[in-house]
Structures are given as structure tokens and as C-alpha cells.
Amino acid sequence: MPSMMTHAVVGVGALALTRLGKRAPALWVVSAALAALPDLDVITIALGVPSGTMWSHRGITHSLAAAFLAGTLLAMLSGRWFAAHRWPLALYFSLVMASHGILDAFTSGGRGVALFAPFDARRYAFPVRPIPAAPLGFAYFSERGLRVFEAELLWIWMPLVLVVGVVTFRRARARSRAGRSV
Secondary structure: OOOHHHHHHHHHHHHHOOOOOOOOHHHHHHHHHHHHHHHHHHHHHHOOOOOOOOOOOOOHHHOHHHHHHHHHHHHHHHOOOOOOOHHHHHHHHHHHHHHHHHHHOOEOOOOOEOOOOOOOOOOEOOOOOOEOOOOOHHHHOOHHHHHHHHHHHHHHHHHHHHHHHHHHHHHHHHHHHHHHHO
């Protein structure tokens, strides 16, 4: 899995690409947290849940169904607070949470991700998996953790910064043109 920090950065980057209502500070925090949320299932390791089941790490919490359910529920409960229409917000929240399982499917560690749970308990991984799995806890601050972070910078952070930069530049340019024509 990519590190929690990288999942959070993807959530923040996703918000930068939207035009959702008021981008209140809380929406930035929710975006970061929602992108990292599926990894709460690491507690199943300590609880002794058998690896590879739908209820273990990278199981149902990493699924597209869980992302849709959590994103929709969160939007219905918070739509007014973020001054955004509920259904676009539900789609956004769902996609942000779904990004977690998709990114995890690009990592070289583990048996894959139960992307289609609860309908299909099989684990899926992409054929190309350039990101090593991040070590858990304080082990992240090790030589192996540094290699993971380097791969995350190359495969996730840099492309994200490039896309956000291009979109931001184009929006600023469009606003400038619109301002001159008025």
C-alpha cells in the first residue's frame, strides 16, 4: 500500500481539481482523511482476522462499494455544511475513497485488493505494480520506507503535482481572458 501520507495527498490533489462549492478548510481535511480511511482495517491484523479474506486488510474497506456507500452517506450528512450540491459531492467523496484501493492495486506487496467486495471476494492487482508496499507504523521511517517514499514521489506525487499545476494554470488563464473581455 502507498503510505497514509500519499493517500492523503491524493485526496487533497483531487479537491484541487474540482469546482465544488466553497472549499472550506474542513473540506480539505475531509478529502485527505477520506482518501486514507480504508487503511483503518489494519486493525484486523492485530485482531487475528485471517489474511486474504473479505474482512481483512485490503478487503471490503478498500472496495468500490464501500467507497460509494461512505461517499454517499458523508455527502448526504454534510452537503449543506460544504455549500455543495449533495450528488456531485457524493460522487467526489466516493471517487476520493475509491482512489485508495486503486492505488493499493499498483503496489507490489500483498495479494491484491478486494475491489469488488462484497460481490466478489477475489483480490485484484494491476499487472504493472511499480510502488513497493509501505511498511506499517514506525517501520516506515527506515531504509525500506525511504525506497517506498521515493517510488511514491515518482509515480504518484509528481504526476499529481503536474496535473494540478496544468489545471490551475489553465483556469487562471481562462479567468484572465474572461476578465479582459468584460
